[in-house]
Amino acid sequence: MTxxxxxxxxxxxxxAMAVKGYPLNKMCYSFNRKENRDAFLADQEAYMDxxxxxxxxxxxxxxxxxxxxxxxxxxxxxxxxxxxxxxxxVQDVGAQQTGMTVEAxxxxxxxxxx
Amino acid sequence: xxxxxxxxxxxxxxxxxNAIARELFEDPYWRPFFDGYPPVRQWLDQVKPDIAIVIYxxxxxxxxxxxxxxxxxxxxxxxxxxxxxxxxPTIAPFKGDPAFSWHLINSIVADEFDLTTCQEMAVDHxxxxxxxxxxxxxxxxxxRTVPLCINTVQHPLPSPKRCYALGKALxxxxxxxxxxEKVVILGTGGLSHQLDGERAGFINKKFDxxxxxxxxDDPEYFLDMSILDLVRDAGAQGAEFILWLTMxxxxxxxxxxxxxxxxxxxxNTATGLLCLENVD
Numbered sequence: 001m002t003x004x005x006x007x008x009x010x011x012x013x014x015x016a017m018a019v020k021g022y023p024l025n026k027m028c029y030s031f032n033r034k035e036n037r038d039a040f041l042a043d044q045e046a047y048m049d050x051x052x053x054x055x056x057x058x059x060x061x062x063x064x065x066x067x068x069x070x071x072x073x074x075x076x077x078x079x080x081x082x083x084x085x086x087x088x089x090v091q092d093v094g095a096q097q098t099g100m101t102v103e104a105x106x107x108x109x110x111x112x113x114x
Numbered sequence: 115x116x117x118x119x120x121x122x123x124x125x126x127x128x129x130x131x132n133a134i135a136r137e138l139f140e141d142p143y144w145r146p147f148f149d150g151y152p153p154v155r156q157w158l159d160q161v162k163p164d165i166a167i168v169i170y171x172x173x174x175x176x177x178x179x180x181x182x183x184x185x186x187x188x189x190x191x192x193x194x195x196x197x198x199x200x201x202x203p204t205i206a207p208f209k210g211d212p213a214f215s216w217h218l219i220n221s222i223v224a225d226e227f228d229l230t231t232c233q234e235m236a237v238d239h240x241x242x243x244x245x246x247x248x249x250x251x252x253x254x255x256x257x258r259t260v261p262l263c264i265n266t267v268q269h270p271l272p273s274p275k276r277c278y279a280l281g282k283a284l285x286x287x288x289x290x291x292x293x294x295e296k297v298v299i300l301g302t303g304g305l306s307h308q309l310d311g312e313r314a315g316f317i318n319k320k321f322d323x324x325x326x327x328x329x330x331d332d333p334e335y336f337l338d339m340s341i342l343d344l345v346r347d348a349g350a351q352g353a354e355f356i357l358w359l360t361m362x363x364x365x366x367x368x369x370x371x372x373x374x375x376x377x378x379x380x381x382n383t384a385t386g387l388l389c390l391e392n393v394d
């Protein structure tokens with residue numbers, strides 16, 4: 001197999017994506033601190049402006065669509081901090097990305113152990 | 115001289131930290147996972163290591179993408195856990211050993227691995243969850259630690275071959291330390307899992323079981339694999355298997371398998387636990 005062969009449903013977070021997603025990931029990195037999570041929730045638009053998100057990134061954040069955030073350069077480890085603000089864990093995020101209910105997503109995981 | 119008593123592997127996902135905080139040890143979902151650990155704790159009680167080297171990846175606590183070292187090692191007297199943003203409780207700090215860390219750094223850099231050195235380093239779930247699993251009483255025990263952080267966040271990641279060679283340099287460094295410390299090496303993360311994209315939830319049991327088999331007696335099997343091979347076979351975050359390979363590189367060619375457990379799923383992850391004793 002060659003390195004260039006794409007892998008279904010997988011975005012390799014490389015230099016190009018890291019450049020593209022820098023403002024979005026930097027904002028999400030700031031969510032390690034509670035005062036920043038609170039500031040975001042108090043005024044999301046102002047908070048996104050402060051970090052210089054582009055229009056596509058802002059819309060993906062407003063919509064809370066994880067696949068769109070990844071397409072805009074978001075890295076899953078940073079996006080997990082964003083999801084956490086809304087009480088969503090990686091299974092909720094997995095269900096959203098695969099278009100399943102959370103229960104169906106969990107069942108799909110369980111079945112892979114059989 | 116210091117000596118390596120063995121190596122351990124374990125998953126390090128935050129859901130485990132959350133389950134520990136909520137004491138879900140007997141919960142039907144969690145029990146097949148937690149039941150794997152007591153035999154390893156018994157082994158640790160017998161060998162009584164003085165120092166744990168924890169090979170893990172930072173997930174955006176200590177490092178951001180402004181500075182993303184490929185290999186970073188702690189050289190602090192203490193390592194703090196901090197808020198990661200989504201809610202597992204912050205736990206007690208971990209003891210370091212700066213003199214030991216600097217010995218490792220000097221030896222490994224002399225072996226041409228150009229490490230980033232950290233005199234302050236916050237440790238996230240990748241480090242804290244394995245420590246809690248193996249030493250629930252780590253704070254009273256006072257076991258000393260060295261965080262060895264490998265980039266698995268931003269590609270290019272270091273190759274399996276490079277990580278295994280780093281492990282060899284680590285093993286050599288430990289063997290030349292002029293103390294009588296007993297050292298255990300933790301290879302954390304894995305096994306197969308993928309959090310991101312339409313392929314989220316991908317698990318590959320067949321590949322995982324092969325990894326657990328081969329890493330014991332034939333670790334060099336993996337050395338020609340690329341990172342993209344690992345992503346394809348083990349999922350985007352399954353590439354953390356390079357952390358296991360680093361651990362295995364530090365051990366002797368021959369190891370004795372003391373214990374193993376493989377269980378899935380825990381959250382989105384297949385979990386692999388191994389306890390390998392170094393054989394001279």
